Amino acid sequence: MLQQDLHVHTTYSSNDSAIVAEQTLALVTAVKHAEIVGISDHLDSLVDGDFEIYEREIRQAGLKVGVEVDGHAWAAEAANYIVDYYIFHCRDQDADYHSLDKLLATGKPVIVAHPNILDTNLNRVPSGCLVEINNRYVWRTDWKQFYGPFKNHFKFVISSDAHQPNWLGQAVAHYAAEQLGIQEHIVFW
Numbered sequence: 001m002l003q004q005d006l007h008v009h010t011t012y013s014s015n016d017s018a019i020v021a022e023q024t025l026a027l028v029t030a031v032k033h034a035e036i037v038g039i040s041d042h043l044d045s046l047v048d049g050d051f052e053i054y055e056r057e058i059r060q061a062g063l064k065v066g067v068e069v070d071g072h073a074w075a076a077e078a079a080n081y082i083v084d085y086y087i088f089h090c091r092d093q094d095a096d097y098h099s100l101d102k103l104l105a106t107g108k109p110v111i112v113a114h115p116n117i118l119d120t121n122l123n124r125v126p127s128g129c130l131v132e133i134n135n136r137y138v139w140r141t142d143w144k145q146f147y148g149p150f151k152n153h154f155k156f157v158i159s160s161d162a163h164q165p166n167w168l169g170q171a172v173a174h175y176a177a178e179q180l181g182i183q184e185h186i187v188f189w
């Protein structure tokens with residue numbers, strides 16, 4: 001069993017075309033592919049009144065409550081919701097780096113999502129952030145070149161970013177981390 005997976009989507013991410021109807025919270029809970037599972041559906045799918053039931057159902061399932069925040073436009077809104085951690089899309093623009101500071105000020109863990117795909121400049125990311133090695137995306141760029149220079153600068157988390165039941169795994173991301181000599185940081189004990 002994996003130690004943790006804090007980046008998992010469910011059918012609550014209703015605006016995401018990669019989600020399938022079978023990717024329910026109940027199925028993710030039943031599969032329990034990691035010791036610590038966190039659900040991180042897109043915040044923009046949750047703000048029209050779904051957040052309260054989302055939070056309640058995840059807590060009842062014994063999982064951690066996260067949200068995936070799509071850049072600075074959503075950062076202020078994100079701070080209004082009771083979550084255990086944030087996953088943040090940090091594109092290479094000033095407002096997004098500033099949003100990382102704002103989210104860190106909440107005292108909750110802030111995970112920088114798949115930075116290799118969003119052209120995030122890790123030199124501009126506060127060292128208090130956790131940097132993600134994402135199983136869905138890590139292999140799509142030169143991950144040695146991207147992550148290598150920062151391996152001693154950040155704590156890293158490994159995630160599936162599962163949108164479908166058969167994505168509930170992290171094999172490629174673990175391989176990349178091992179090749180880089182990066183040990184995963186366990187966020188919740």
Ligand SMILES: [Zn+2]
Nearest residue numbers: 068089113114
């Ligand atoms: Zn994402």
Ligand SMILES: [Zn+2]
Nearest residue numbers: 007009068161
């Ligand atoms: Zn995601």
